[in-house]
Amino acid sequence: MTSNTPVSDQLFDRAQSLMPGGVNSPVRAFGSVGGTPKFMVSAKGAYLTDADGKEYVDLVCSWGPALLGHAHPAVLDAVHAAVDRGLSFGASTPDEANLAEIVKERVSAVERLRMVSTGTEATMTAVRLARGFTGRNLIIKFAGCYHGHLDGLLAAAGSGLATLALPGSAGVTAATAAETLVLPYNDLTAVEAAFAKHGNNIAAVITEAAPANMGVVTPGEGFNAGLSRITAEHGALLILDEVLTGFRTGYAGYWGLTGRQEGWAPDLLTFGKVIGGGMPTAALGGRADVMDYLAPVGPVYQAGTLSGNPVAMAAGVATLTHATPDVYAYVDARSLELSAALSSALDAEGVDHSIQRAGNLFSVAFGTSTHGVHNYDDAQGQQAYRYAPFFHSMLDSGVYLPPSVFEAWFLSAAHDDAAMNRIVDALPAAAKAAAAA
Numbered sequence: 001m002t003s004n005t006p007v008s009d010q011l012f013d014r015a016q017s018l019m020p021g022g023v024n025s026p027v028r029a030f031g032s033v034g035g036t037p038k039f040m041v042s043a044k045g046a047y048l049t050d051a052d053g054k055e056y057v058d059l060v061c062s063w064g065p066a067l068l069g070h071a072h073p074a075v076l077d078a079v080h081a082a083v084d085r086g087l088s089f090g091a092s093t094p095d096e097a098n099l100a101e102i103v104k105e106r107v108s109a110v111e112r113l114r115m116v117s118t119g120t121e122a123t124m125t126a127v128r129l130a131r132g133f134t135g136r137n138l139i140i141k142f143a144g145c146y147h148g149h150l151d152g153l154l155a156a157a158g159s160g161l162a163t164l165a166l167p168g169s170a171g172v173t174a175a176t177a178a179e180t181l182v183l184p185y186n187d188l189t190a191v192e193a194a195f196a197k198h199g200n201n202i203a204a205v206i207t208e209a210a211p212a213n214m215g216v217v218t219p220g221e222g223f224n225a226g227l228s229r230i231t232a233e234h235g236a237l238l239i240l241d242e243v244l245t246g247f248r249t250g251y252a253g254y255w256g257l258t259g260r261q262e263g264w265a266p267d268l269l270t271f272g273k274v275i276g277g278g279m280p281t282a283a284l285g286g287r288a289d290v291m292d293y294l295a296p297v298g299p300v301y302q303a304g305t306l307s308g309n310p311v312a313m314a315a316g317v318a319t320l321t322h323a324t325p326d327v328y329a330y331v332d333a334r335s336l337e338l339s340a341a342l343s344s345a346l347d348a349e350g351v352d353h354s355i356q357r358a359g360n361l362f363s364v365a366f367g368t369s370t371h372g373v374h375n376y377d378d379a380q381g382q383q384a385y386r387y388a389p390f391f392h393s394m395l396d397s398g399v400y401l402p403p404s405v406f407e408a409w410f411l412s413a414a415h416d417d418a419a420m421n422r423i424v425d426a427l428p429a430a431a432k433a434a435a436a437a
């Protein structure tokens with residue numbers, strides 16, 4: 001494939017001799033869509049600029065964090081001010097409590113919070129905490145849900161593993177894998193059956209609040225509520241992974257859109273992405289009696305040199321302060337507008353598809369119009385080959401989509417009419433390319 005981005009090509013050549021696959025996170029390598037990944041040098045509002053000086057409307061938004069748009073002035077001001085006070089103190093700081101208080105005020109299921117640096121650390125700690133609290137070993141996860149790269153949760157993990165068609169990861173011991181029960185998503189009967197068989201030894205069920213790592217999948221009516229009921233009946237915990245959905249799908253995350261009204265609460269929640277506004281911060285929170293099992297109060301150990309980093313806390317506080325209900329209403333409306341335009345462009349070319357939606361998150365699946373995508377088997381059974389030509393057509397038109405059909409499309413408060421028009425104008429050619437695949 002000839003490239004119109006020679007600088008990215010050179011940078012990728014160099015990177016490949018220095019880093020595995022030339023990247024520090026697998027999906028960035030464009031493995032499933034082909035071609036050279038674009039190296040980005042700056043981002044502002046709804047736009048990314050690559051090393052060749054080409055500008056793209058960004059529909060990845062750093063995989064979620066950039067809810068306000070890139071380089072939001074208030075967030076940058078807060079970060080600059082924090083940087084001027086020093087980068088890291090290895091001690092407690094006022095902003096840790098400020099951010100925790102904001103989270104607690106927004107998500108009433110959070111009684112205590114601990115900051116960590118990545119979503120993986122948040123879910124890893126939540127799993128260890130659930131085992132420590134219950135004295136049990138087994139964890140239930142759902143096929144197609146991604147919770148980060150902790151050993152025990154890499155089976156049928158969606159995201160980059162789906163993109164690379166990997167069933168799991170080498171390097172995970174059989175003993176570790178045996179402590180995870182992988183069940184089909186949206187299937188409460190399977191969950192009941194697993195509890196009937198192993199109930200006394202199941203520490204927790206972990207689930208994405210709404211899956212977005214096998215493409216987006218809507219939790220079926222009563223599915224998450226059912227998980228809450230079943231775990232409570234058996235003395236296990238429900239860990240709701242809101243690393244991706246938290247503070248993106250709504251003011252109080254996906255649980256705030258659904259579970260809170262339905263009258264159930266998870267025992268633990270995990271957050272990442274938007275909570276750090278683009279800086280490396282994540283968190284876990286939930287019931288005080290469970291969270292107080294963490295050291296130094298309780299016996300479950302967890303720590304981090306850069307946990308609660310002051311610059312990251314400043315970015316998180318500024319981001320959540322500006323992520324007002326109006327921001328969510330705006331992103332929701334843009335998401336509906338874009339998915340409708342996408343659907344009609346595909347319809348115009350006769351491309352069979354379904355729009356997969358959960359709140360303002362959406363993705364497209366090909367060849368799925370009759371049944372939609374409700375679980376990992378459905379996601380993997382789609383005509384995924386249509387995505388690469390679609391993706392490259394959009395890229396050539398200056399729109400940066402996630403480089404995998406198994407990822408959600410992310411919008412921001414900075415996606416204004418000009419940005420939206422550029423995306424919508426690019427859709428017909430991309431739909432044609434998908435049709436020809």
Ligand code: PMP
Binds near residue numbers: 146149208
């Ligand atoms: N949980 C979910 C639902 C995620 O989407 C992700 C990352 N995409 C993670 C956990 C892991 O977060 P991180 O990449 O920060 O480790």
